[in-house]
Amino acid sequence: MIKIAQLSCGTEYSSVQYEIEKAARSVGATIVHPDVSAGDIDKAVERFGFKPQSPQLKLMIARAVQLADRRYDADAVFIATCFRCAEGALVRNEVRRFIQDNTRLPVVTYSFTERLKAAQLLTRMEALVTIVTRKELLARERQTGITVGIDSGSSTTKAVVMIDNRIAGKDWTPSGDVIKSAEHVLENALKEAGVLMKDVEAIGTTGYGRFRLGKHYNAKLVQEELTTNSKGAVWLADRQRGEATILDIGGMDNKAITVRDGVPDNFTMGGICAGASGRFLEMVSKRLKIEVTELGALADNGNWRNAKMNSYCSVFGIQDLVTTLGDGKTFEDVAAAACHSVAEQVYEQQLQEIDVRHPIIQVGGTSLISGLVKAVGEVLGSTPIVPPNSQYIGAVGGAILSSGFLEGY
Amino acid sequence: MKVFIDPPNSLILFDLVERSGHEPLSSMAAIQEKIDKTEIDMPPMNVTLEDVMKGLKYAGIEVPSGIRGRLAVWGPMIEEAEAAVIMEDCPYSFGCVGCHRTNLMVRYLLKRRKIPILDVNYPNDEEEAKDLVVRMREFLGGLK
Numbered sequence: 001m002i003k004i005a006q007l008s009c010g011t012e013y014s015s016v017q018y019e020i021e022k023a024a025r026s027v028g029a030t031i032v033h034p035d036v037s038a039g040d041i042d043k044a045v046e047r048f049g050f051k052p053q054s055p056q057l058k059l060m061i062a063r064a065v066q067l068a069d070r071r072y073d074a075d076a077v078f079i080a081t082c083f084r085c086a087e088g089a090l091v092r093n094e095v096r097r098f099i100q101d102n103t104r105l106p107v108v109t110y111s112f113t114e115r116l117k118a119a120q121l122l123t124r125m126e127a128l129v130t131i132v133t134r135k136e137l138l139a140r141e142r143q144t145g146i147t148v149g150i151d152s153g154s155s156t157t158k159a160v161v162m163i164d165n166r167i168a169g170k171d172w173t174p175s176g177d178v179i180k181s182a183e184h185v186l187e188n189a190l191k192e193a194g195v196l197m198k199d200v201e202a203i204g205t206t207g208y209g210r211f212r213l214g215k216h217y218n219a220k221l222v223q224e225e226l227t228t229n230s231k232g233a234v235w236l237a238d239r240q241r242g243e244a245t246i247l248d249i250g251g252m253d254n255k256a257i258t259v260r261d262g263v264p265d266n267f268t269m270g271g272i273c274a275g276a277s278g279r280f281l282e283m284v285s286k287r288l289k290i291e292v293t294e295l296g297a298l299a300d301n302g303n304w305r306n307a308k309m310n311s312y313c314s315v316f317g318i319q320d321l322v323t324t325l326g327d328g329k330t331f332e333d334v335a336a337a338a339c340h341s342v343a344e345q346v347y348e349q350q351l352q353e354i355d356v357r358h359p360i361i362q363v364g365g366t367s368l369i370s371g372l373v374k375a376v377g378e379v380l381g382s383t384p385i386v387p388p389n390s391q392y393i394g395a396v397g398g399a400i401l402s403s404g405f406l407e408g409y
Numbered sequence: 410m411k412v413f414i415d416p417p418n419s420l421i422l423f424d425l426v427e428r429s430g431h432e433p434l435s436s437m438a439a440i441q442e443k444i445d446k447t448e449i450d451m452p453p454m455n456v457t458l459e460d461v462m463k464g465l466k467y468a469g470i471e472v473p474s475g476i477r478g479r480l481a482v483w484g485p486m487i488e489e490a491e492a493a494v495i496m497e498d499c500p501y502s503f504g505c506v507g508c509h510r511t512n513l514m515v516r517y518l519l520k521r522r523k524i525p526i527l528d529v530n531y532p533n534d535e536e537e538a539k540d541l542v543v544r545m546r547e548f549l550g551g552l553k
Contacts, residue, residue, distance in 0.1 A: 010475020016474075018452055055501050082474050083474070
Protein backbone atom coordinates (compact mmCIF):
# COMPACT_ATOMS: atom_id res chain seq x y z
CA MET A 1 0.00 0.00 0.00
CA ILE A 2 1.38 3.40 -1.00
CA LYS A 3 1.65 5.73 1.99
CA ILE A 4 0.82 9.37 1.35
CA ALA A 5 1.87 11.56 4.26
CA GLN A 6 -0.66 14.28 4.93
CA LEU A 7 0.72 17.59 6.20
CA SER A 8 -2.25 19.85 6.74
CA CYS A 9 -4.15 22.32 8.84
CA GLY A 10 -7.92 22.61 9.19
CA THR A 11 -9.07 19.52 7.28
CA GLU A 12 -10.91 17.90 10.19
CA TYR A 13 -12.90 21.06 10.91
CA SER A 14 -13.68 21.71 7.23
CA SER A 15 -15.54 18.44 6.59
CA VAL A 16 -12.90 17.38 4.05
CA GLN A 17 -10.69 14.86 5.86
CA TYR A 18 -12.97 12.02 4.88
CA GLU A 19 -12.86 13.14 1.23
CA ILE A 20 -9.05 13.23 1.24
CA GLU A 21 -8.88 9.71 2.62
CA LYS A 22 -11.53 8.50 0.17
CA ALA A 23 -9.55 9.90 -2.79
CA ALA A 24 -6.38 8.18 -1.58
CA ARG A 25 -8.17 4.87 -1.04
CA SER A 26 -9.67 4.98 -4.52
CA VAL A 27 -6.17 4.89 -6.05
CA GLY A 28 -4.84 2.20 -3.73
CA ALA A 29 -3.08 4.51 -1.30
CA THR A 30 -3.51 5.30 2.35
CA ILE A 31 -3.19 8.61 4.13
CA VAL A 32 -0.72 8.62 7.01
CA HIS A 33 0.14 11.27 9.58
CA PRO A 34 3.81 11.28 10.65
CA ASP A 35 4.10 10.73 14.41
CA VAL A 36 5.38 13.68 16.38
CA SER A 37 5.82 13.99 20.12
CA ALA A 38 4.61 17.22 21.71
CA GLY A 39 8.12 17.89 22.93
CA ASP A 40 9.53 17.83 19.38
CA ILE A 41 7.25 20.49 17.96
CA ASP A 42 9.05 23.59 19.18
CA LYS A 43 12.46 22.16 18.23
CA ALA A 44 11.19 21.36 14.75
CA VAL A 45 9.71 24.84 14.31
CA GLU A 46 12.98 26.37 15.51
CA ARG A 47 14.93 24.34 12.97
CA PHE A 48 12.48 25.11 10.18
CA GLY A 49 12.87 28.81 10.87
CA PHE A 50 9.29 29.96 10.25
CA LYS A 51 7.28 30.31 13.45
CA PRO A 52 3.55 30.42 12.75
CA GLN A 53 1.11 31.42 15.49
CA SER A 54 -1.28 28.53 14.84
CA PRO A 55 -0.38 25.32 16.70
CA GLN A 56 -1.68 23.08 13.92
CA LEU A 57 0.68 24.73 11.44
CA LYS A 58 3.51 24.10 13.90
CA LEU A 59 2.48 20.46 13.98
CA MET A 60 2.48 20.44 10.18
CA ILE A 61 6.08 21.72 10.21
CA ALA A 62 7.10 19.13 12.82
CA ARG A 63 5.65 16.37 10.64
CA ALA A 64 7.61 17.69 7.66
CA VAL A 65 10.79 17.58 9.73
CA GLN A 66 10.07 13.94 10.64
CA LEU A 67 9.91 13.11 6.92
CA ALA A 68 13.00 15.15 6.10
CA ASP A 69 14.99 13.41 8.84
CA ARG A 70 13.76 9.96 7.66
CA ARG A 71 12.25 9.34 11.09
CA TYR A 72 8.97 8.53 9.41
CA ASP A 73 8.59 6.52 6.25
CA ALA A 74 6.21 7.62 3.48
CA ASP A 75 6.11 7.37 -0.32
CA ALA A 76 4.60 10.73 -1.23
CA VAL A 77 3.40 13.92 0.42
CA PHE A 78 0.08 15.76 0.29
CA ILE A 79 0.21 19.28 1.73
CA ALA A 80 -3.05 21.12 2.32
CA THR A 81 -4.32 24.19 4.15
CA CYS A 82 -7.53 26.19 4.15
CA PHE A 83 -8.20 28.38 1.12
CA ARG A 84 -7.86 32.08 2.02
CA CYS A 85 -5.70 31.49 5.11
CA ALA A 86 -2.65 33.69 4.69
CA GLU A 87 -0.63 32.04 7.44
CA GLY A 88 -1.57 28.62 6.09
CA ALA A 89 -0.60 29.58 2.53
CA LEU A 90 2.82 30.78 3.64
CA VAL A 91 3.51 27.62 5.64
CA ARG A 92 2.10 25.34 2.93
CA ASN A 93 4.50 26.68 0.34
CA GLU A 94 7.53 26.72 2.62
CA VAL A 95 6.82 23.18 3.85
CA ARG A 96 6.58 22.06 0.23
CA ARG A 97 9.94 23.67 -0.50
CA PHE A 98 11.46 22.13 2.64
CA ILE A 99 10.27 18.64 1.66
CA GLN A 100 11.68 19.04 -1.84
CA ASP A 101 15.01 20.33 -0.54
CA ASN A 102 15.37 17.48 1.91
CA THR A 103 13.72 14.48 0.27
CA ARG A 104 13.00 13.00 -3.14
CA LEU A 105 9.36 12.41 -2.29
CA PRO A 106 6.78 13.57 -4.86
CA VAL A 107 4.69 16.39 -3.48
CA VAL A 108 1.34 17.96 -4.26
CA THR A 109 -0.09 21.01 -2.56
CA TYR A 110 -3.73 21.98 -2.28
CA SER A 111 -5.78 24.75 -0.71
CA PHE A 112 -9.25 23.48 0.05
CA THR A 113 -12.67 24.87 0.84
CA GLU A 114 -15.43 23.00 2.63
CA ARG A 115 -16.80 22.04 -0.80
CA LEU A 116 -13.89 19.74 -1.60
CA LYS A 117 -14.97 16.34 -2.86
CA ALA A 118 -12.84 13.24 -3.36
CA ALA A 119 -13.31 13.41 -7.15
CA GLN A 120 -11.44 16.72 -7.26
CA LEU A 121 -8.42 15.11 -5.65
CA LEU A 122 -8.53 11.89 -7.66
CA THR A 123 -6.19 13.04 -10.45
CA ARG A 124 -3.67 14.42 -7.95
CA MET A 125 -3.68 11.29 -5.79
CA GLU A 126 -3.49 9.06 -8.86
CA ALA A 127 -0.47 11.03 -10.09
CA LEU A 128 1.28 10.69 -6.73
CA VAL A 129 0.71 6.94 -6.75
CA THR A 130 1.86 6.62 -10.38
CA ILE A 131 5.08 8.49 -9.67
CA VAL A 132 5.82 6.09 -6.83
CA THR A 133 4.73 2.81 -8.42
CA ARG A 134 5.59 3.37 -12.07
CA LYS A 135 8.95 5.09 -11.84
CA GLU A 136 10.50 2.77 -14.43
CA LEU A 137 7.66 3.26 -16.85
CA LEU A 138 7.76 7.04 -16.45
CA ALA A 139 11.49 7.01 -17.12
CA ARG A 140 10.91 5.64 -20.65
CA GLU A 141 12.38 7.96 -23.23
CA ARG A 142 11.38 6.14 -26.43
CA GLN A 143 8.19 4.80 -27.92
CA THR A 144 8.38 1.40 -29.55
CA GLY A 145 6.08 -0.59 -31.84
CA ILE A 146 2.71 0.74 -32.98
CA THR A 147 0.81 2.37 -30.15
CA VAL A 148 -2.03 4.84 -29.77
CA GLY A 149 -2.65 7.56 -27.22
CA ILE A 150 -6.09 9.10 -26.73
CA ASP A 151 -6.58 12.21 -24.62
CA SER A 152 -10.22 12.84 -23.74
CA GLY A 153 -10.02 16.41 -22.45
CA SER A 154 -12.71 18.76 -21.19
CA SER A 155 -12.57 20.88 -24.37
CA THR A 156 -11.02 18.66 -27.04
CA THR A 157 -10.35 15.01 -27.73
CA LYS A 158 -7.03 14.09 -29.31
CA ALA A 159 -5.61 10.87 -30.75
CA VAL A 160 -2.06 10.09 -31.83
CA VAL A 161 -0.67 7.01 -33.55
CA MET A 162 3.04 6.50 -32.91
CA ILE A 163 5.31 4.11 -34.76
CA ASP A 164 8.88 3.50 -33.59
CA ASN A 165 9.29 6.77 -31.73
CA ARG A 166 7.65 9.08 -34.27
CA ILE A 167 4.17 10.51 -34.65
CA ALA A 168 2.66 8.81 -37.69
CA GLY A 169 -0.91 10.09 -37.40
CA LYS A 170 -2.89 12.52 -35.30
CA ASP A 171 -6.25 14.26 -35.08
CA TRP A 172 -8.35 16.30 -32.68
CA THR A 173 -11.96 17.37 -32.36
CA PRO A 174 -14.02 19.39 -29.87
CA SER A 175 -15.16 16.98 -27.12
CA GLY A 176 -18.71 15.75 -27.37
CA ASP A 177 -19.73 12.22 -26.52
CA VAL A 178 -16.61 10.65 -25.00
CA ILE A 179 -16.65 7.45 -27.11
CA LYS A 180 -17.85 8.99 -30.37
CA SER A 181 -15.30 11.83 -30.19
CA ALA A 182 -12.50 9.34 -29.54
CA GLU A 183 -13.59 7.01 -32.34
CA HIS A 184 -13.70 9.93 -34.74
CA VAL A 185 -10.18 11.18 -34.02
CA LEU A 186 -8.72 7.71 -33.79
CA GLU A 187 -10.09 6.75 -37.20
CA ASN A 188 -8.51 9.83 -38.78
CA ALA A 189 -5.20 9.33 -36.98
CA LEU A 190 -5.02 5.69 -38.10
CA LYS A 191 -5.83 6.73 -41.67
CA GLU A 192 -3.02 9.29 -41.65
CA ALA A 193 -0.60 6.75 -40.19
CA GLY A 194 -1.65 4.16 -42.77
CA VAL A 195 -2.25 1.45 -40.20
CA LEU A 196 -5.31 -0.55 -39.20
CA MET A 197 -6.74 -0.87 -35.73
CA LYS A 198 -5.75 -4.53 -35.64
CA ASP A 199 -2.10 -3.47 -36.08
CA VAL A 200 -2.14 -1.37 -32.92
CA GLU A 201 -0.18 -3.12 -30.18
CA ALA A 202 -1.15 -0.97 -27.19
CA ILE A 203 -3.45 1.92 -26.31
CA GLY A 204 -3.04 4.49 -23.58
CA THR A 205 -5.94 6.71 -22.49
CA THR A 206 -5.82 9.90 -20.46
CA GLY A 207 -7.93 12.97 -19.62
CA TYR A 208 -11.37 13.20 -18.04
CA GLY A 209 -12.82 10.40 -20.18
CA ARG A 210 -9.89 8.04 -19.63
CA PHE A 211 -11.76 5.39 -17.63
CA ARG A 212 -14.59 5.04 -20.14
CA LEU A 213 -12.21 4.97 -23.06
CA GLY A 214 -9.88 2.58 -21.27
CA LYS A 215 -12.73 0.14 -20.88
CA HIS A 216 -14.02 0.68 -24.41
CA TYR A 217 -10.63 0.05 -26.06
CA ASN A 218 -9.31 -2.39 -23.47
CA ALA A 219 -6.39 0.00 -23.04
CA LYS A 220 -3.12 -1.20 -21.55
CA LEU A 221 -2.66 2.15 -19.85
CA VAL A 222 -5.37 4.30 -18.26
CA GLN A 223 -3.55 7.22 -16.75
CA GLU A 224 -4.27 10.66 -15.31
CA GLU A 225 -3.07 13.60 -17.36
CA LEU A 226 -0.40 14.95 -15.01
CA THR A 227 2.05 12.14 -15.70
CA THR A 228 1.09 11.49 -19.34
CA ASN A 229 1.29 15.21 -20.15
CA SER A 230 4.71 15.44 -18.53
CA LYS A 231 6.01 12.55 -20.59
CA GLY A 232 4.50 13.91 -23.79
CA ALA A 233 5.82 17.40 -23.12
CA VAL A 234 9.45 16.43 -22.47
CA TRP A 235 9.43 14.05 -25.46
CA LEU A 236 7.99 16.66 -27.83
CA ALA A 237 10.34 19.36 -26.53
CA ASP A 238 13.32 16.95 -26.56
CA ARG A 239 14.03 17.76 -22.91
CA GLN A 240 13.94 14.29 -21.42
CA ARG A 241 16.98 14.87 -19.25
CA GLY A 242 17.43 17.52 -16.62
CA GLU A 243 14.85 19.82 -15.14
CA ALA A 244 11.93 21.71 -16.63
CA THR A 245 8.54 23.19 -15.79
CA ILE A 246 5.55 22.14 -17.82
CA LEU A 247 2.74 24.62 -18.05
CA ASP A 248 -0.59 23.46 -19.43
CA ILE A 249 -3.34 26.07 -19.45
CA GLY A 250 -6.23 23.71 -20.03
CA GLY A 251 -9.85 24.08 -20.97
CA MET A 252 -11.09 23.74 -17.42
CA ASP A 253 -8.06 23.63 -15.17
CA ASN A 254 -4.43 24.59 -15.36
CA LYS A 255 -1.50 22.42 -14.52
CA ALA A 256 2.03 23.39 -13.57
CA ILE A 257 4.39 20.45 -13.19
CA THR A 258 8.08 20.40 -12.36
CA VAL A 259 10.00 17.44 -13.75
CA ARG A 260 13.41 15.93 -13.23
CA ASP A 261 14.54 13.63 -16.04
CA GLY A 262 10.99 13.52 -17.34
CA VAL A 263 9.44 12.36 -14.06
CA PRO A 264 7.19 14.82 -12.20
CA ASP A 265 8.19 15.62 -8.63
CA ASN A 266 5.83 18.48 -7.85
CA PHE A 267 2.66 19.65 -9.45
CA THR A 268 -0.25 21.92 -8.91
CA MET A 269 -3.57 21.87 -10.62
CA GLY A 270 -6.30 24.49 -10.51
CA GLY A 271 -9.32 23.37 -8.58
CA ILE A 272 -11.24 26.18 -6.97
CA CYS A 273 -11.56 28.66 -9.83
CA ALA A 274 -11.54 28.26 -13.60
CA GLY A 275 -11.33 32.01 -14.22
CA ALA A 276 -7.85 31.71 -15.72
CA SER A 277 -8.42 28.65 -17.88
CA GLY A 278 -8.68 28.26 -21.63
CA ARG A 279 -12.45 28.47 -21.27
CA PHE A 280 -12.14 32.19 -20.51
CA LEU A 281 -10.30 32.73 -23.80
CA GLU A 282 -13.09 30.87 -25.58
CA MET A 283 -15.62 33.18 -23.94
CA VAL A 284 -13.59 36.22 -25.00
CA SER A 285 -13.38 34.93 -28.60
CA LYS A 286 -17.12 34.36 -28.68
CA ARG A 287 -17.76 37.92 -27.50
CA LEU A 288 -15.33 39.24 -30.13
CA LYS A 289 -17.11 37.04 -32.71
CA ILE A 290 -13.90 35.32 -33.78
CA GLU A 291 -12.61 31.75 -33.57
CA VAL A 292 -10.39 31.06 -30.56
CA THR A 293 -7.67 30.06 -33.06
CA GLU A 294 -7.64 33.67 -34.30
CA LEU A 295 -7.30 35.19 -30.82
CA GLY A 296 -3.53 34.72 -30.57
CA ALA A 297 -2.65 36.55 -33.77
CA LEU A 298 -5.05 39.34 -32.80
CA ALA A 299 -3.40 39.63 -29.38
CA ASP A 300 0.06 39.72 -30.96
CA ASN A 301 -0.86 43.03 -32.56
CA GLY A 302 -2.38 44.57 -29.44
CA ASN A 303 -1.13 46.16 -26.24
CA TRP A 304 -2.64 44.81 -23.03
CA ARG A 305 -1.81 48.02 -21.18
CA ASN A 306 -4.43 49.85 -23.22
CA ALA A 307 -7.27 47.64 -22.04
CA LYS A 308 -7.04 46.64 -18.40
CA MET A 309 -8.62 43.25 -17.73
CA ASN A 310 -7.52 41.77 -14.45
CA SER A 311 -10.55 40.19 -12.86
CA TYR A 312 -10.12 36.89 -11.01
CA CYS A 313 -13.47 35.68 -12.25
CA SER A 314 -14.34 34.78 -15.84
CA VAL A 315 -17.79 36.34 -15.54
CA PHE A 316 -16.38 39.62 -14.23
CA GLY A 317 -13.61 39.24 -16.81
CA ILE A 318 -16.21 39.33 -19.56
CA GLN A 319 -17.79 42.32 -17.83
CA ASP A 320 -14.36 44.03 -18.01
CA LEU A 321 -14.23 43.14 -21.69
CA VAL A 322 -17.67 44.59 -22.40
CA THR A 323 -16.76 47.81 -20.56
CA THR A 324 -13.45 48.03 -22.39
CA LEU A 325 -15.08 47.55 -25.77
CA GLY A 326 -17.67 50.14 -24.77
CA ASP A 327 -14.79 52.55 -24.15
CA GLY A 328 -13.78 52.08 -27.77
CA LYS A 329 -10.65 49.96 -27.23
CA THR A 330 -9.51 47.91 -30.22
CA PHE A 331 -10.11 44.16 -30.54
CA GLU A 332 -6.33 43.71 -30.68
CA ASP A 333 -5.79 45.45 -27.34
CA VAL A 334 -8.68 43.56 -25.76
CA ALA A 335 -7.37 40.21 -27.03
CA ALA A 336 -3.91 41.04 -25.67
CA ALA A 337 -5.41 42.07 -22.33
CA ALA A 338 -7.39 38.81 -22.10
CA CYS A 339 -4.22 36.77 -22.74
CA HIS A 340 -2.27 38.85 -20.25
CA SER A 341 -4.99 38.41 -17.65
CA VAL A 342 -4.87 34.61 -17.97
CA ALA A 343 -1.05 34.56 -17.86
CA GLU A 344 -1.02 36.80 -14.79
CA GLN A 345 -3.53 34.63 -12.96
CA VAL A 346 -1.67 31.43 -13.81
CA TYR A 347 1.44 33.08 -12.39
CA GLU A 348 -0.43 34.15 -9.25
CA GLN A 349 -2.38 30.97 -8.66
CA GLN A 350 -0.38 28.06 -10.04
CA LEU A 351 3.23 29.08 -10.37
CA GLN A 352 3.43 30.37 -6.81
CA GLU A 353 2.79 26.82 -5.63
CA ILE A 354 5.89 25.37 -7.28
CA ASP A 355 9.51 26.41 -7.76
CA VAL A 356 9.68 27.22 -11.45
CA ARG A 357 12.56 25.41 -13.15
CA HIS A 358 13.81 26.43 -16.55
CA PRO A 359 13.11 25.84 -19.34
CA ILE A 360 9.36 26.37 -19.21
CA ILE A 361 7.58 24.14 -21.70
CA GLN A 362 4.13 25.48 -22.53
CA VAL A 363 1.78 22.86 -23.89
CA GLY A 364 -1.88 22.04 -24.45
CA GLY A 365 -4.32 23.56 -26.91
CA THR A 366 -3.88 27.05 -25.49
CA SER A 367 -0.16 26.99 -26.30
CA LEU A 368 -1.24 27.48 -29.93
CA ILE A 369 -2.60 30.92 -28.96
CA SER A 370 0.56 32.90 -29.66
CA GLY A 371 -0.67 35.93 -27.71
CA LEU A 372 -0.99 33.78 -24.59
CA VAL A 373 2.52 32.35 -24.97
CA LYS A 374 3.85 35.88 -25.40
CA ALA A 375 1.94 37.01 -22.29
CA VAL A 376 3.28 34.07 -20.25
CA GLY A 377 6.79 34.98 -21.38
CA GLU A 378 6.28 38.61 -20.36
CA VAL A 379 4.90 37.70 -16.95
CA LEU A 380 7.62 35.13 -16.24
CA GLY A 381 10.47 37.08 -17.84
CA SER A 382 11.44 34.06 -19.93
CA THR A 383 10.00 32.89 -23.24
CA PRO A 384 8.45 29.43 -22.92
CA ILE A 385 9.30 26.63 -25.33
CA VAL A 386 6.28 25.54 -27.35
CA PRO A 387 7.17 22.20 -28.92
CA PRO A 388 5.62 21.05 -32.21
CA ASN A 389 2.28 19.25 -31.74
CA SER A 390 2.09 20.79 -28.27
CA GLN A 391 -1.67 20.22 -28.14
CA TYR A 392 -1.09 16.46 -28.38
CA ILE A 393 1.01 16.06 -25.21
CA GLY A 394 -1.48 13.84 -23.40
CA ALA A 395 -2.03 11.57 -26.39
CA VAL A 396 1.71 11.38 -27.11
CA GLY A 397 2.42 10.61 -23.45
CA GLY A 398 -0.23 7.88 -23.56
CA ALA A 399 1.28 6.34 -26.68
CA ILE A 400 4.83 6.42 -25.27
CA LEU A 401 3.93 5.04 -21.86
CA SER A 402 1.62 2.33 -23.21
CA SER A 403 4.47 1.05 -25.37
CA GLY A 404 6.24 0.17 -22.13
CA PHE A 405 3.75 -2.65 -21.70
CA LEU A 406 4.99 -4.23 -24.94
CA GLU A 407 8.33 -4.80 -23.27
CA GLY A 408 6.79 -6.56 -20.33
CA TYR A 409 6.44 -3.66 -17.94
CA MET B 410 -23.58 28.22 35.98
CA LYS B 411 -22.35 27.39 32.51
CA VAL B 412 -18.68 28.31 32.27
CA PHE B 413 -16.88 28.30 28.92
CA ILE B 414 -13.25 27.23 29.17
CA ASP B 415 -10.51 28.38 26.80
CA PRO B 416 -8.66 26.36 25.56
CA PRO B 417 -11.95 24.52 25.17
CA ASN B 418 -10.29 21.10 25.31
CA SER B 419 -8.31 21.66 28.52
CA LEU B 420 -8.97 18.78 30.90
CA ILE B 421 -7.46 20.70 33.83
CA LEU B 422 -9.71 23.73 33.35
CA PHE B 423 -12.65 21.38 32.86
CA ASP B 424 -11.87 19.66 36.14
CA LEU B 425 -11.40 22.89 38.11
CA VAL B 426 -14.72 24.28 36.88
CA GLU B 427 -16.59 21.04 37.54
CA ARG B 428 -15.16 20.75 41.09
CA SER B 429 -16.55 24.19 41.82
CA GLY B 430 -20.06 22.95 41.09
CA HIS B 431 -20.42 24.62 37.69
CA GLU B 432 -21.01 23.15 34.26
CA PRO B 433 -17.92 23.45 32.05
CA LEU B 434 -18.66 24.17 28.38
CA SER B 435 -15.90 22.32 26.52
CA SER B 436 -14.91 20.73 23.23
CA MET B 437 -15.15 17.31 24.79
CA ALA B 438 -18.91 17.48 25.20
CA ALA B 439 -19.51 19.12 21.82
CA ILE B 440 -17.30 16.69 19.92
CA GLN B 441 -18.63 13.73 21.86
CA GLU B 442 -22.16 14.67 20.86
CA LYS B 443 -21.05 14.86 17.23
CA ILE B 444 -19.17 11.59 17.07
CA ASP B 445 -22.00 9.78 18.85
CA LYS B 446 -24.29 10.61 15.94
CA THR B 447 -23.93 7.38 14.03
CA GLU B 448 -25.93 8.68 11.09
CA ILE B 449 -23.13 11.13 10.29
CA ASP B 450 -19.99 9.69 8.75
CA MET B 451 -17.45 12.50 8.52
CA PRO B 452 -14.51 11.35 10.63
CA PRO B 453 -12.58 12.27 12.67
CA MET B 454 -14.69 15.09 14.22
CA ASN B 455 -17.96 14.61 12.32
CA VAL B 456 -17.87 18.30 11.42
CA THR B 457 -20.06 18.34 8.31
CA LEU B 458 -20.49 20.73 5.42
CA GLU B 459 -23.69 21.96 7.12
CA ASP B 460 -21.68 22.74 10.26
CA VAL B 461 -19.13 24.73 8.30
CA MET B 462 -21.98 26.68 6.72
CA LYS B 463 -23.43 27.29 10.21
CA GLY B 464 -20.07 28.89 11.03
CA LEU B 465 -21.12 31.72 8.70
CA LYS B 466 -23.08 33.05 11.66
CA TYR B 467 -19.77 33.98 13.26
CA ALA B 468 -17.49 34.71 10.31
CA GLY B 469 -17.99 35.63 6.65
CA ILE B 470 -17.48 33.42 3.60
CA GLU B 471 -14.01 34.88 3.02
CA VAL B 472 -12.91 33.38 6.33
CA PRO B 473 -11.16 29.99 5.87
CA SER B 474 -13.36 26.90 6.25
CA GLY B 475 -11.24 25.57 9.13
CA ILE B 476 -12.08 28.64 11.21
CA ARG B 477 -15.79 28.52 10.38
CA GLY B 478 -15.91 24.80 11.16
CA ARG B 479 -14.32 25.40 14.56
CA LEU B 480 -16.61 28.34 15.30
CA ALA B 481 -19.60 26.18 14.41
CA VAL B 482 -18.54 23.85 17.23
CA TRP B 483 -17.74 26.48 19.86
CA GLY B 484 -19.99 29.36 18.79
CA PRO B 485 -23.21 27.91 20.26
CA MET B 486 -21.42 27.20 23.55
CA ILE B 487 -20.14 30.77 23.69
CA GLU B 488 -23.73 31.97 23.24
CA GLU B 489 -24.83 29.67 26.02
CA ALA B 490 -22.03 30.63 28.43
CA GLU B 491 -22.76 32.58 31.57
CA ALA B 492 -19.09 33.00 32.49
CA ALA B 493 -15.70 32.08 31.06
CA VAL B 494 -12.15 31.28 32.05
CA ILE B 495 -9.49 32.15 29.47
CA MET B 496 -5.95 30.93 29.80
CA GLU B 497 -3.16 32.60 27.81
CA ASP B 498 0.23 31.24 26.76
CA CYS B 499 -0.45 27.60 27.49
CA PRO B 500 1.51 24.73 25.89
CA TYR B 501 -0.17 22.37 23.38
CA SER B 502 -0.34 19.60 25.94
CA PHE B 503 -2.58 21.78 28.13
CA GLY B 504 -5.09 22.20 25.33
CA CYS B 505 -5.35 23.98 22.00
CA VAL B 506 -7.74 24.38 19.07
CA GLY B 507 -4.99 24.44 16.47
CA CYS B 508 -5.77 27.76 14.85
CA HIS B 509 -4.59 31.11 16.17
CA ARG B 510 -7.25 33.07 14.27
CA THR B 511 -9.96 30.94 15.83
CA ASN B 512 -8.47 31.61 19.27
CA LEU B 513 -8.65 35.34 18.63
CA MET B 514 -12.26 35.12 17.47
CA VAL B 515 -13.36 32.85 20.32
CA ARG B 516 -11.93 35.29 22.85
CA TYR B 517 -13.48 38.26 21.11
CA LEU B 518 -16.90 36.57 20.98
CA LEU B 519 -16.65 35.83 24.70
CA LYS B 520 -15.72 39.44 25.58
CA ARG B 521 -18.55 40.73 23.40
CA ARG B 522 -21.04 38.79 25.53
CA LYS B 523 -20.11 40.95 28.54
CA ILE B 524 -20.27 37.94 30.88
CA PRO B 525 -17.89 37.54 33.85
CA ILE B 526 -14.50 36.43 32.51
CA LEU B 527 -11.37 35.39 34.35
CA ASP B 528 -8.16 35.93 32.36
CA VAL B 529 -5.24 33.88 33.62
CA ASN B 530 -1.76 33.04 32.38
CA TYR B 531 -0.32 29.56 32.24
CA PRO B 532 1.65 29.02 35.47
CA ASN B 533 5.40 28.66 35.10
CA ASP B 534 6.11 27.23 38.56
CA GLU B 535 4.41 25.74 41.58
CA GLU B 536 3.77 29.10 43.22
CA GLU B 537 2.04 30.42 40.13
CA ALA B 538 0.05 27.19 39.87
CA LYS B 539 -1.19 27.55 43.43
CA ASP B 540 -2.06 31.17 42.78
CA LEU B 541 -3.98 30.14 39.65
CA VAL B 542 -6.06 27.62 41.58
CA VAL B 543 -6.85 30.18 44.25
CA ARG B 544 -7.88 32.79 41.68
CA MET B 545 -10.07 30.30 39.86
CA ARG B 546 -11.74 29.18 43.10
CA GLU B 547 -12.45 32.77 44.04
CA PHE B 548 -13.83 33.57 40.60
CA LEU B 549 -15.92 30.42 40.29
CA GLY B 550 -17.08 30.69 43.91
CA GLY B 551 -18.29 34.21 43.29
CA LEU B 552 -20.46 33.18 40.33
CA LYS B 553 -24.12 33.05 41.17
